[in-house]
Structure formats: C-alpha cells, structure tokens
Amino acid sequence: MAIEQISRLSTGGATPKVGFVSLGCPKALVDSEQILTQLRAEGYDTAKSYDGADLVIVNTCGFIDAAVQESLDAIGEALSENGKVIVTGCLGAKKDASGNDIIMSVHPKVLAVTGPHALGEVMDAVHIHLPKPHEPFIDLVPAQGVKLTPKHFAYLKISEGCNHRCSFCIIPSMRGDLVSRPIADVMLEAENLFKAGVKELLVISQDTSAYGVDVKFRMGFWNGKPVKTHMTQLVEALGGLAKQYGAWVRLHYVYPYPHVDQIIPMMDGNVLPYLDVPLQHAHPAVLKRMKRPASGEKNIERIRAWREMCPDITIRSTFIAGFPGETEEEFEYLLDFLKEAEIDRLGCFAYSPVEGATANELENPVPEEVREDRRRRVMELQEGISKKRLQAKVGKTLRVLIDSLDSSGGVGRTSADAPEIDGVVYVKPPYEPNRKLKVGEFFDVTITAADAHDLWGEAN
Ligand code: SF4
Numbered sequence: 001m002a003i004e005q006i007s008r009l010s011t012g013g014a015t016p017k018v019g020f021v022s023l024g025c026p027k028a029l030v031d032s033e034q035i036l037t038q039l040r041a042e043g044y045d046t047a048k049s050y051d052g053a054d055l056v057i058v059n060t061c062g063f064i065d066a067a068v069q070e071s072l073d074a075i076g077e078a079l080s081e082n083g084k085v086i087v088t089g090c091l092g093a094k095k096d097a098s099g100n101d102i103i104m105s106v107h108p109k110v111l112a113v114t115g116p117h118a119l120g121e122v123m124d125a126v127h128i129h130l131p132k133p134h135e136p137f138i139d140l141v142p143a144q145g146v147k148l149t150p151k152h153f154a155y156l157k158i159s160e161g162c163n164h165r166c167s168f169c170i171i172p173s174m175r176g177d178l179v180s181r182p183i184a185d186v187m188l189e190a191e192n193l194f195k196a197g198v199k200e201l202l203v204i205s206q207d208t209s210a211y212g213v214d215v216k217f218r219m220g221f222w223n224g225k226p227v228k229t230h231m232t233q234l235v236e237a238l239g240g241l242a243k244q245y246g247a248w249v250r251l252h253y254v255y256p257y258p259h260v261d262q263i264i265p266m267m268d269g270n271v272l273p274y275l276d277v278p279l280q281h282a283h284p285a286v287l288k289r290m291k292r293p294a295s296g297e298k299n300i301e302r303i304r305a306w307r308e309m310c311p312d313i314t315i316r317s318t319f320i321a322g323f324p325g326e327t328e329e330e331f332e333y334l335l336d337f338l339k340e341a342e343i344d345r346l347g348c349f350a351y352s353p354v355e356g357a358t359a360n361e362l363e364n365p366v367p368e369e370v371r372e373d374r375r376r377r378v379m380e381l382q383e384g385i386s387k388k389r390l391q392a393k394v395g396k397t398l399r400v401l402i403d404s405l406d407s408s409g410g411v412g413r414t415s416a417d418a419p420e421i422d423g424v425v426y427v428k429p430p431y432e433p434n435r436k437l438k439v440g441e442f443f444d445v446t447i448t449a450a451d452a453h454d455l456w457g458e459a460n
Contacts, residue, residue, distance in 0.1 A: 015045045016130050019053030019082065021074050022148060024061030026204050026252075027116075028089055030157040032059045033148055034119050035088070043132060050081035055111075055130045057122065060103075062091035062174065064352050068102070075107050086125045088114045093174040094356070116175055117160050150403065152440030153200040153419055154193045158186050158234065162206035163213065164293045166280075167359035168320065168351065171206060180212050183220035183229045183237075190238055194245035199401055199440055201242065202250045202418065203235075207293065209255040232262045235271055242270040246442075248401065250418055252276040255293045256302050264309045269399075272415040273313040275306070280320050282337030283330040289362060290323060303341050314416035316345035321378055322371025323351045324362035331374050338381055344389055345422045346382045350375040383452045390423070390450035397460065400425050400445040402437050410437035412445070414455070423454040430459040 018039055022032035035057065036046065047053035056078040060071035071091045078085045087103050093115030094102045103113050112125035126132075149155065159180040162172045190201055205211065212218065212229035219226050227233050238249045250272045254260055260275070267273040279299060281287050306313055319334065338346070350371035353360045366374075400412040403419065410427045417423050427445050429437050437443065437459060445457040 015043065016054050016132070017045045017047035017052060018126065018130065019047045019050055019056040019078070021056065021058045021078060023059060023071055023074060024067065024089060025063070026155045026202070027157060027160075027206070028059055028061060029148055030155050030204070031089065031117055031119070035059070035122050036148070038119060038123055039126070044126070044130075050078065053082055055084040055086065055126065056082045057086045057088060057126070060087060060089035060091035062089070062094045062102075063171075064354055067091075068094075072103070072106050075103065075110065079107060079109055083109075084129060085110050086112045086114075086122065086129065088116070088118055088122050090116045090171075090174050092116070092118075094170075149419075150439070151197050152401065152403075153202065154198045155202045155204050156186065156190055156193070157181070157204050158208065158211050159205040159214075163210065164207065165291055165358075166293075167289065167291045167362070168323065168354065168357050170354055170356045173356060175206070178207065178210055178214045180214050180229055183212075183227050183234060184222050186234065187222045187227075187237055187241065190241055194241060194247055197440065198247065199245075199442070200248040200250060200419075201238065202252060203238070204252045206253060207255055208251060208253045209257045209260055210293075232259060232266075235263050235266055239266050239268070239271040248272050248415070250274050250276075252418070253278060256299055257293075261302075261305065261309075264306050264313070267310050267313065273310050274316070274415055274418070275313065276316040276418065279317045281323065281326075281334055283326075283333040286323055286326055286330050286334075289325055290320075290359070300337065300340055303343075312415070314344045315341075316347075316418065316422065317343050318347040318349065319378060320349055320351050321374035322366040324359055324366065325364045326351075326366055326374075331377075335377065335381060338378065338385070342385050342389065343382070344386070344416060345418075346378075346386070347421070348375050348378040348382070387450070387452040390452065390455060393447045393455060394450055395447065397444050397446045398425070398455075398457070400427060400443050400457070400459075402427065402439050402441055402443060404439060405437060409459075410439075412443070414445075425455040425457055428456075428458045435459075 058075050058078055061067040068091055075087055087110050092113045096102050103110055111129050114121040159178055161176040161178045163178045209231055211231045215229050217228050217230045219228055222237055227237055242249045254275050254277050256277055280290055280292055398414045400414055402410045402412040404411045409429045412425050412427055414425060443459040445459050447455050447457040449456040
C-alpha cells in the first residue's frame with residue numbers, strides 16, 4: 001500500500017469503538033475472540049471503559065441460574081453506563097416459561113440479541129447500530145486473531161454443538177447438533193497461534209471424541225497431505241505441529257470411547273499426558289438417567305489401561321452429586337469408584353436444576369441439603385486422594401510453563417495442570433543470577449513440597 005493511501009486511511013473520521021464484556025466458559029471465550037477479531041478486521045477499535053465506547057457487546061452465559069443472573073446484571077450495568085448494548089451468547093437463546101426471550105423481557109432497551117456462536121448475526125447488528133469504518137485496516141489484524149487469554153496459551157475450538165442429549169444439560173437446545181470445523185481451518189489456526197508465541201494449546205469442544213462424526217470423518221488436507229476429520233488424526237497432526245514450536249497440546253472434554261485408547265501412545269511430551277474426561281457419575285442406573293454418552297463403557301478398566309500405557313497420565317473429571325433419584329447406595333457406589341479410580345483432578349457439583357433440562361422431570365429429586373452434603377463427601381474423599389498423588393511428585397523434576405511472576409519467583413503449571421481449573425506450581429527462581437524466570441517459558445523444576453492442590457519447587 002502506498003504511503004499516501006495509508007495516511008488517507010489513518011486520518012479519516014474517529015474510529016468507532018466497541019466495548020466488550022465476555023462471560024461464561026472457554027467455549028464462549030472463543031466466540032468472544034472471534035467477534036473481537038472480526039471487529040478489528042473491519043477497522044473497529046476496542047474501548048477499555050463504558051464511557052469510551054460507542055457501543056457495548058455482552059457475551060452471556062445461561063448455563064446455571066447464578067450465571068444467568070450474572071449475565072443479566074452485566075447487561076443492566078452496560079445499559080446504565082453506556083446505553084447502546086448488543087447481547088450474544090447462550091442466554092440470548094433462552095426463553096422463559098411463556099416462551100418469551102429472557103433478555104428482552106428483563107432489558108427491553110437492548111439493541112439486538114443473538115444466541116451463541118453467531119458471529120455473522122452479531123456483526124450485522126454492529127453494522128446497523130455502529131456503521132463500520134469506510135476502509136478497514138485489514139493488515140492490522142494479527143494472523144492468530146485477537147486473544148483474551150495470556151499470550152502463551154490459547155483455546156482451540158474444534159467443533160460447536162453436541163449430538164448427545166444428557167438430561168441435565170440444555171447446551172444442545174442452545175447450540176444445536178455437532179458441527180465440526182474443517183480440519184484444515186483448525187490446523188491453520190493452531191499454526192498461527194504457535195507462530196504468535198502460544199506455548200500451550202487447549203483443545204475444546206462439547207465432545208472432543210466426536211470430532212468429525214457429523215461430516216462422516218471427511219478427508220481434508222493439511223500441508224499438502226490428506227488428513228481425516230477425526231480426533232486421532234487431529235491429535236497426531238497437532239502433536240507434530242506443537243513439536244516444531246516446542247509447545248504443548250492439552251485435550252479437554254474427551255468422552256471415553258474406545259478410539260481414545262489410540263491417543264494415549266501419542267502423549268509424548270507435546271501432546272500432554274492429560275485427559276479431561278467428564279464422567280459425571282459411576283453408577284450405571286444414574287448414568288442411564290443422565291443419558292450420558294459412553295455410559296456403557298467400563299470406565300475403571302479404561303482408566304487402568306490408560307495408566308498402564310502412560311504411567312504419568314493425569315486424569316481430570318467432573319461429577320454431579322445428588323442427581324434426581326440418586327439413592328444413598330448409588331452415591332456410595334460413586335464413592336467406591338472414586339476410591340478405586342484415584343482421579344487426579346476432580347470437580348464435583350451438587351445437582352442444580354437448570355431451567356429447561358429434562359432431568360427436572362425425573363422422580364425422587366434429592367433434597368438440596370443432601371445434594372450439598374454428598375458434594376462435600378466427594379470433595380473430602382478427593383482431598384486425601386489428591387494429597388497422596390501430589391505428594392508422590394515431591395523429589396521429581398517436572399517441566400513447568402511459567403504463567404506469572406511474583407516477588408518470590410513465579411507461578412506455573414506442569415502437564416498435570418490446566419489453567420484456571422487445576423493446581424499450580426510455586427517456583428523459586430534458579431540460583432544462577434543471569435537465569436531468570438520468564439512468563440511463557442518452560443523451566444525444569446524440582447518439586448520440594450505439595451499439599452492437596454498445589455506444588456512448590458525450585459527451578460534448575
Ligand atoms: S455431552 Fe451432554 S453435557 Fe456435554 S454438551 Fe452434550 S448434552 Fe451437554
């Protein structure tokens with residue numbers, strides 16, 4: 001582009017500014033990143049405060065009641081502080097009992113409402129209420145897009161929606177059936193992220209094991225070679241790419257289907273020995289009431305086999321305590337499973353009836369205090385398991401990715417720790433004065449202490 005053209009573009013009218021509030025899960029975060037990337041591509045600026053913005057977009061979450069309230073409050077605040085508000089995200093797709101749009105009923109002054117994963121609709125609404133700059137600075141968009149996570153890790157969304165119909169979940173009614181992204185697009189995004197300095201890529205979706213089912217595992221092309229739209233081929237290709245950049249790939253939301261066994265031998269350092277497998281329960285009757293995918297799989301045997309193939313594997317899972325109809329016996333079956341499985345990283349939620357979920361119609365709901373008590377019992381059991389498993393790491397030297405620095409050194413994560421949901425390692429800096437801890441870099445750290453959640457160590 002000639003210099004005259006650049007100056008003509010840059011001296012045009014004031015650049016329209018959009019404020020952005022991003023709520024919800026990592027999948028919503030990826031939607032936010034795509035909207036921000038598109039805004040930047042079209043020449044919009046982002047504003048850091050409500051009064052500096054010409055318009056505000058709020059990306060909402062509608063999963064549980066507390067998230068709905070948080071989203072409605074955020075919309076209210078944006079309306080009173082700015083006045084021009086577009087709403088997107090899961091809450092945008094929710095209706096109240098009489099079939100009315102929840103957001104419009106509470107906040108009728110909102111300019112437009114869309115559901116999740118609606119980049120096109122959001123941009124249409126932005127164009128109506130804040131016309132786009134005459135000529136976009138397309139060259140200002142970094143190839144990796146705009147990221148909301150720190151520069152050294154990023155989420156990579158491989159598909160949208162879900163073909164399952166778990167009875168406690170309303171995501172399919174909000175996000176629709178599974179739609180897998182073309183494998184070439186996913187790989188290109190991964191490559192751009194690595195080129196931009198990302199050292200850890202977190203693969204997310206509603207059901208990572210199902211990647212490609214909707215397109216019958218269609219053949220795609222990456223780097224001139226055929227690659228199937230299939231989880232195993234995707235992980236293999238991502239692992240190869242991560243190796244070139246000395247980076248990590250971490251897998252989330254993996255259901256324990258038999259083909260997952262083929263992933264375990266790929267966990268060689270670049271594909272992390274880490275599987276986030278949301279099991280939710282162990283008792284067959286409860287899993288059946290939950291309508292869980294892969295509920296017929298023998299999970300204990302599968303976990304045992306994974307650990308035999310890869311002794312360092314970290315297994316993360318989430319569970320629900322007090323699901324409708326759960327008897328004390330079924331709950332104790334879950335406790336026995338947890339004692340045997342020794343899940344490394346575990347989250348447990350007391351069942352919370354989500355509006356619109358079919359599980360709310362099941363017989364024999366468990367009283368709230370029993371649900372809470374069962375959640376507490378799971379976490380109490382897990383505390384001991386986690387303590388024991390972390391204690392076994394003391395004395396070992398582990399690779400740690402540094403996330404932040406503080407006055408006593410740095411805080412980082414090993415292969416066993418996904419950001420925000422797992423533990424951390426508090427790292428003392430190396431003794432050599434010219435070797436300093438740096439955010440986004442890997443260090444070998446000798447572990448000196450552990451509690452039930454975190455580790456402490458010294459960088460070598
Ligand atoms: S697998 Fe079940 S819980 Fe997960 S998104 Fe699909 S329906 Fe919801």
